[in-house]
Amino acid sequence: MKNSKNILVTGGAGYIGSHACKALSRAGYTPVAYDNLIFGHRAAVKWGPLVEADIADREKLDHALSAYRPLAVMHFAAFAYVGESVENPGKYYRNNVAGSLCLLEALRDHGIGRIIFSSTCATYGVPETVPLKEDHPQRPINPYGYSKTVIEQMLKDFDAAHGMRFICLRYFNAAGADPEGELGEDHDPETHLIPLVLGAAAGKKERLTIFGDDYDTPDGTCIRDYIHVEDLARAHVLGLKALESGAPSSIYNLGNGKGFSVKQVLDAALEITGRKIPVQLGPRRPGDSPCLVGDSRKIIRELGWRPRLNSLDKIIETSWRWHQHHPEGF
C-alpha cells in the first residue's frame, strides 16, 4: 500500500476529483480516492483504491494516511451547491470548513506538507474588473464562496505555522467530460447549466429555466467562463509537480478568459446537438454574480499550463457524448 507515488484525492469519486485521478494515473501517480460517496460514484474510481470515508472522520483519515503515506493531497471534497448554501449555510460551514480543518490537522500530524486545493471564483463575489486576476479582492456573496475563502485562509495560516505548502486553484465553471468517454458529470440533483441544457436537449428534462435576463450584460443573462474538466485536472498535476520540486505556495485562477452568457450556451448547444431545447424565463437565482471571467495568465506563465479543450464547442461536445452514452449517469 505504501507507494512513494500515492496521492490522496479527497472527493476522488466526484466529478472533478475523478478526472484528476485519471490525470494523476496517466502522469505515473497512484490516486487514492477518499470519498464518503454522498455525491461521488463508486464507478468513477478506476485508477486506484477507494477509501469510503468522510474528511471529518479523523480516525479514518489517520488510518488512510498511515496506510498509504501519500506524498501529497488533492482536496476536492466539498458541498458545492451555491443555492443550497444560501438556504442552509450551516451545512456548508460544517462540511467544507470544519471538514477541511480536520483534514489539515491530520496532514500536519502525519507530516504531509503538500496540498492542492480546489477553490473557486465564487470567492471573488461581484467583480470590480473583468477578467478577474488572483489579487482581486475576495468578497464572496454566498456561504459556499465564504466557506472556500475561509479554507484558503486556513491554508495560508497552516503554511506559515507548519510549512504546509499549498497550490490553490480557483476554478471558473468546470464543464465537459473525459474525451475518452470514461468519466462525466453526474450530479444528483443537477444544477449546472450545461448538463441541464443537454438534459433538456435529450428530452430528459422538460425545459431549461433561464435564471434572469435583466442582468447588466449584453443579452441580460449571466456570463461565465467555462473550463474543460480535463484541462482543470491537468492543472492539478502541474501544481503537484511544482510542489514536489519545492515551489512555494501559490494561488492560481483556472479559466479560459472568455465569457459566455446563458443564451450563448443555449445557442451553442442547439448547434451541437441539433435538438430543440425548450426554455422558459425564471427569476434570478440568489447568490449569482452577473459576470465571472478569469485571467489565468499566471498559471500559464508559472506552471506552463496549456488548456487543450478551450472552446465552448469542445466542452459541450464532450459533455453531449457522455450524456448520450450514459443517459442515467454512472
Ligand code: UDP
Ligand atoms: N443557470 C440558468 N439556469 C439553470 C442553471 C444555471 O440560467 O438551470 C445559469 C446560472 O444562473 C449561472 C450560469 O447558468 O448564471 C451557470 O450556472 P451554474 O450553476 O452552471 O454554475 P455557477 O456559475 O453557479 O457555478
